[in-house]
Every structure is written in structure tokens, then in C-alpha cells.
Amino acid sequence: MRIRSLSILSTVAVATLLLAGCSGSTTPDSTPSASADAAADLCSVAAEPGDVSDGVTVDGSVGAVSNATFDLGPSIDAIQRTVVTEGDGDKIAEGDYVRYALSAFDATTGERLGDAGYAADDMLPNAVTADSPLGQILGCATIGTRLSVALPGSDTSNPSIYIVDVLGVTPLAAWGAEQPAVEGMPEVTLADDGQPSVELPDGDAPTELKMSVLKEGDGPAVTAGDTTLLQYYGVSWDTQKNFDSSWKNGAPISIDGNTYVPGFIQALEGQKVGSQVLVVIPPSLGYGEGEINESDLKGQTLVFVIDILANQKAVAPQQ
DSSP states (O other): OOOOOEETTGGGTOTTOEESSOOOOOOOSOSOOOOHHHHHHHHHHSOOOOHHHHTOEEESOTTSOOEEEOOSSOOOOSOEEEEEEOOSSOBOOTTOEEEEEEEEEETTTOOEEEEESOSTTSSOOEEOOTTSHHHHHHTTOBTTOEEEEEEOOOSSSOOEEEEEEEEEEOOSSOOSEEOOOOTTSOEEEEOTTSOEEEEOOSSOOOSSOEEEEEEEOOSOBOOTTOEEEEEEEEEETTTOSEEEEHHHHTSOBOOGGGOOOHHHHHHHTTOBTTOEEEEEEOGGGTTOSSSOOTTTOTTOOEEEEEEEEEEEOOOOOOO
16 A cells, blocks of 8 residues: 655654655675674664563564554653564575565554555665664564564654564575577676676667667566666776776665666666666767767767666555
8 A cells, every 4th residue: 555655763764764655775696695793783783672562462474464453652762673473584684685564553543654565566675784773673683574663753753663574685686587698789797796797799889779688587567757776787888998887886776766867767667676688878868969078978878787676666646
């Protein structure tokens, strides 16, 4: 269900977690491995249980919208976190991009504030770190865990109760089925972690957009206005050099509404989560025509390898 805008955990400044409009914003065998140290760091920052979080009764199975019963009007001075159901999956670790879902309730009135993350394209995964409030909420929980979380109120909001389900960890590179190479397109080679390198073919750059799917995923398809979590590796056909890369920048990216250059948007739309797409973008669908300028890419033909890791559907305007 799509609900009114609400900042999850706003009292502890988790600005990237939004309900209903929902922003969350991770190779062959590309799911990040959880080191013992990384998991231990998250374990140490997890919020402690308290009378309020312990007193929540939850109905429903993990991974489905839940109902919560609790005493109204509690006093909550700090985050409280109780494990309702412990999952049997791996522990999440520092830097993992975690998929989770939640049901939110006003702790004073009992009103259900909304649900998010239960649909595959409802909410992007978030990076979990020991120095973030999300780390306090999820800690080093195992996949399949359900948590009850009690949050203090603020000057503008009542205290709240969240039921949070830890659903999985998103791989940091495309995992779809490999597809046959397309003749005449650049050649892509992948490192062990999935990071690509690109070798351009001889000859002039194409004057029209060219695209091929290198790996085809099985997740939801990207549509206009969505927000996609992705990795990218960009090469200029003109200079034959890599000019930018999320891999080298250290993290996948997402931009609200996928407001990239037109050719990049065309490469995303219609593709499924888990896919890897190779696209050659002429200047008219990139940064414009004109003299080549290496600093702003104007006039250059661009080559991108794009890994589609997750997608969040655009919220339809309210009538």
C-alpha cells in the first residue's frame, strides 16, 4: 500500500529511509561476504531491548504485512529493539545493502501509519553501517529476522512502533543469465567482483544509440520515473578512457526519478533487476553536440556498462 510521506526513524535522522514514496538509497557470486569483524561491529551497536519493544505482540509471518498490539501512550526516551523472530540466514555485515520491510504504528494512538518494502519494487535496499542509525535498528541481524522497534517522538510526531523484517542482502553486481554477445559492440570483461572493463572495436563511433543485454535478470522491470540502484562504468569512445565509475567511487548509486542523460535512461527502461546492459550513446543523447571537451564530455560518444541492482517504482500522483 502506498501511504503518505513519512520519514522512518526521523527522530534519529535516518534521512534516506522513507515510507511511501519510498526511497531506500548491492559478479558472479557477488553477494558480499560477511567477515566476522564486520558482523561484530554491527552487533555491538544494535539498540538494546526495552519494556516497550519487549511488550509488542506481533501477528503475521515474516515477509508479510504484520499487525502489532501494544500498550498505548508509552514513554520512549531512546531507541528500543527486540528480536521477535530470529531468522536462520546469514548475519548482515558492515556495508551490506540490506532489503527490509516494515509496518509502522503510532505508539500513542495505535494508528497504522503504513507498510513498505513488502513488494519487490516498493523500496530500495540501504547500506548498513555501524555509524548509522540504521545500524542501531538492524544490528547484525540474520536474514529472516523480525524486529520490534520503539522510537522516541519529537516536537512534531508521536513515539512510534516499527515491525521490521530483514529480507535479504542485495548483490553488488548483476547476477542475471549471460546473453550472447552482439556483433560490433564493445567487448566487456568482468573482474572477480563483477567490475567491468571495456575494449572498444576498431572503426568510427555509431551515430545512433546501440544497446545489448549482457546479463538478463529476473526481477521487476524499470519504467519511466522509477529510481534504480545501479553500478556503472563509463568509457569515452573518443578518448578510449574510463571517465567515471561507481565501482571506483566505492558504492552503487541511485538518483531520484533516474534523471540521467536520455541515452542512459533509454538503456535502463524496460530492463529487469539483475540485468547488465551495455549501451553506446551518441552525443545527441548524451551531453550534446559540439567540440570535444574531456572535462564535460560534450560532443563525445559514451559507452556505459550498467548493472541494475534494485528498482523502486515511481509513486503515482495523488488525485
